[in-house]
Amino acid sequence: MIRISKDYDVRKQEFLDAAQKLFYEQGYDQTSVNTIIDYVGVSKGTFYHYFKSKEDLLDALAERVARQRLEQLHSIVEDRKLSALEKFNGYFAGSRGLIEKSEDIAKAVLRVMYEDENILLRHKARVRSMELVVPELGKIIAQGVQEGTFNVPYPERTAEMILMLGGELKDIYARLFLELDEKPENISLAKQLIDQYEDAITRMLAAPEGSIRFHEQLNLRDFLV
Amino acid sequence: MIRISKDYDVRKQEFLDAAQKLFYEQGYDQTSVNTIIDYVGVSKGTFYHYFKSKEDLLDALAERVARQRLEQLHSIVEDRKLSALEKFNGYFAGSRGLIEKSEDIAKAVLRVMYEDENILLRHKARVRSMELVVPELGKIIAQGVQEGTFNVPYPERTAEMILMLGGELKDIYARLFLELDEKPENISLAKQLIDQYEDAITRMLAAPEGSIRFHEQLNLRDFLV
DNA sequence: CAGTCTAGACCGACGGTCGGTCTAATTTAG
DNA sequence: CTAAATTAGACCGACCGTCGGTCTAGACTG
Numbered sequence: 001m002i003r004i005s006k007d008y009d010v011r012k013q014e015f016l017d018a019a020q021k022l023f024y025e026q027g028y029d030q031t032s033v034n035t036i037i038d039y040v041g042v043s044k045g046t047f048y049h050y051f052k053s054k055e056d057l058l059d060a061l062a063e064r065v066a067r068q069r070l071e072q073l074h075s076i077v078e079d080r081k082l083s084a085l086e087k088f089n090g091y092f093a094g095s096r097g098l099i100e101k102s103e104d105i106a107k108a109v110l111r112v113m114y115e116d117e118n119i120l121l122r123h124k125a126r127v128r129s130m131e132l133v134v135p136e137l138g139k140i141i142a143q144g145v146q147e148g149t150f151n152v153p154y155p156e157r158t159a160e161m162i163l164m165l166g167g168e169l170k171d172i173y174a175r176l177f178l179e180l181d182e183k184p185e186n187i188s189l190a191k192q193l194i195d196q197y198e199d200a201i202t203r204m205l206a207a208p209e210g211s212i213r214f215h216e217q218l219n220l221r222d223f224l225v
Numbered sequence: 226m227i228r229i230s231k232d233y234d235v236r237k238q239e240f241l242d243a244a245q246k247l248f249y250e251q252g253y254d255q256t257s258v259n260t261i262i263d264y265v266g267v268s269k270g271t272f273y274h275y276f277k278s279k280e281d282l283l284d285a286l287a288e289r290v291a292r293q294r295l296e297q298l299h300s301i302v303e304d305r306k307l308s309a310l311e312k313f314n315g316y317f318a319g320s321r322g323l324i325e326k327s328e329d330i331a332k333a334v335l336r337v338m339y340e341d342e343n344i345l346l347r348h349k350a351r352v353r354s355m356e357l358v359v360p361e362l363g364k365i366i367a368q369g370v371q372e373g374t375f376n377v378p379y380p381e382r383t384a385e386m387i388l389m390l391g392g393e394l395k396d397i398y399a400r401l402f403l404e405l406d407e408k409p410e411n412i413s414l415a416k417q418l419i420d421q422y423e424d425a426i427t428r429m430l431a432a433p434e435g436s437i438r439f440h441e442q443l444n445l446r447d448f449l450v
Numbered sequence: 451c452a453g454t455c456t457a458g459a460c461c462g463a464c465g466g467t468c469g470g471t472c473t474a475a476t477t478t479a480g
Numbered sequence: 481c482t483a484a485a486t487t488a489g490a491c492c493g494a495c496c497g498t499c500g501g502t503c504t505a506g507a508c509t510g
Contacts, residue, residue, distance in 0.1 A: 004460090006459080008458090008459080011459080032494080032495065032496085033495080033496065033497080034494090034495080034496095042459095042460070042461085043460065043461045043462055044461075044462065044463090044496095044497080044498090045459090045460060045461050045462070045498090045499085045501095046459070046460050046461075047497095048496095048497065048498080049458085049459065049460070050459095052497095053496080053497075054496070054497090116345065116348065116349065117345075119344050119345050119348045120341065120342075120344050120345065123341065123344045123348075124341060127341075153424075154417070154421065157417065157418070157421045158421070158425075161390060161421065161422075161425050164389070164390060164393035164394070165386060165389060165390055165393075167393070168389035168390075168392070168393065169389070192379070192382065193382070196379065196382045196383070196386065197386070199378075200383075200386050200429050203428040203429050203431070204425050204428050204429065206428070233485095233486095236486095257467080257468060257469080258468080258469060258470080259467090259468080259469095267487075267488085268487060268488045268489055269469095269470080269471090269487095269488080269489065269490095270471090270472085270473095270486085270487055270488055270489070271486075271487050271488075272470095273469095273470070273471080274485090274486065274487075277470095278469080278470075279468095279469065279470090
């Protein structure tokens with residue numbers, strides 16, 4: 001076999017890129033280490049030179065995904081021209097992700113990601129994202145309290161709860177989306193769900209009724225990822 | 226080898242009992258099918274006669290756990306003497322579980338259950354519990370709306386969100402509990418968390434301030450399981 | 451500048467474990 | 481007595497992770 005040496009970081013990113021693609025397409029359990037090394041074009045030994053276990057790779061991937069998400073958010077938080085309410089609504093509206101490209105690809109990804117078997121992948125990504133995002137969302141809420149729009153004693157705790165709810169909601173939402181072909185009524189169910197979520201958030205923040213609105217800017221497809 | 230035949234249901238329960246004990250002690254992944262059959266004292270063939278896969282056993286266990294939890298709740302819901310508020314607070318106070326017996330055992334169980342590796346076990350139990358419990362808690366909330374204590378448009382949806390929040394909260398709570406020895410400050414963190422949860426629920430239900438109180442009846446240990 | 455040395459990227463056969471299958475033997479019900 | 485249900489345990493392929501060892505770019509030496 002030909003031997004190709006690469007810079008450490010370059011190679012590591014290759015592994016992460018491969019993992020992201022393969023895990024999303026086939027799931028974590030269903031993707032063997034052999035599949036990964038075949039895809040990257042290296043040997044077993046090389047893999048274990050970079051990661052101490054398959055799960056170690058998963059952790060690294062979760063970390064990378066979480067950081068990417070954080071950067072996305074950071075530009076909004078630091079914008080001094082925006083009110084807390086605008087930031088808040090903007091954050092949730094900005095969650096639109098892969099679905100714009102192709103609905104088929106999106107469905108395939110979701111189908112895999114939201115199988116029970118892949119709960120570990122989702123869980124790790126979510127936990128790490130939470131750790132990073134909670135403080136940022138907390139800042140937005142704190143700003144809102146100062147501006148008099150919101151009223152909560154501990155902004156970060158509230159941010160935590162809002163995000164926990166959001167995370168669980170995505171699960172349900174994904175399921176509704178995937179069943180859309182068989183159950184057209186899911187569209188109204190999903191809308192109802194978002195309404196409820198908006199309402200719950202509004203109440204938790206003690207925000208003016210109707211001020212929290214990311215709903216209209218979204219269609220059924222945009223909420224995920 | 227001696228052969229022991231047993232009634233179908235008896236044997237099936239034996240498997241479930243063994244799984245419950247072993248999964249709780251060692252985790253799902255760490256408990257091999259061989260470990261289970263050794264514990265029950267039967268062969269591979271017997272195992273696969275009763276369950277079509279290891280995950281099938283997990284599903285069955287999740288189902289059993291969820292049903293047990295439902296029965297516990299059902300007696301409260303059907304009590305005609307209680308107001309919705311009493312039922313609501315009673316339900317949450319009634320969540321105290323295994324911890325009364327021994328703190329050490331509880332810690333061991335939690336330590337295993339709340340490792341990332343065992344997320345699948347937790348996830349399945351939670352999803353199935355939710356499906357069964359949401360309608361019951363929905364009934365309580367609906368009663369509360371009729372009594373004028375609560376004010377929500379869709380009781381079941383609200384129940385869903387309250388339970389989702391509760392489920393996630395348990396995760397954090399468990400972590401705080403497990404770190405208690407190293408971090409005594411977790412006690413106040415945990416209290417703060419519960420306060421926040423009470424507050425969030427109160428706002429989501431539009432219940433009178435201070436009416437939702439399962440807090441005092443619990444100590445740090447009782448909230449889990 | 452030619453020769454040497456070395457860090458560390460890379461290789462792939464291999465061990466041990468696991469979930470799951472299969473056939474034969476035994477027990478039980480009718 | 482016999483058909484169906486149940487149980488035993490040898491067996492299988494796939495998997496993760498280990499290990500001893502190879503190869504090469506670039507630093508160092510004389």
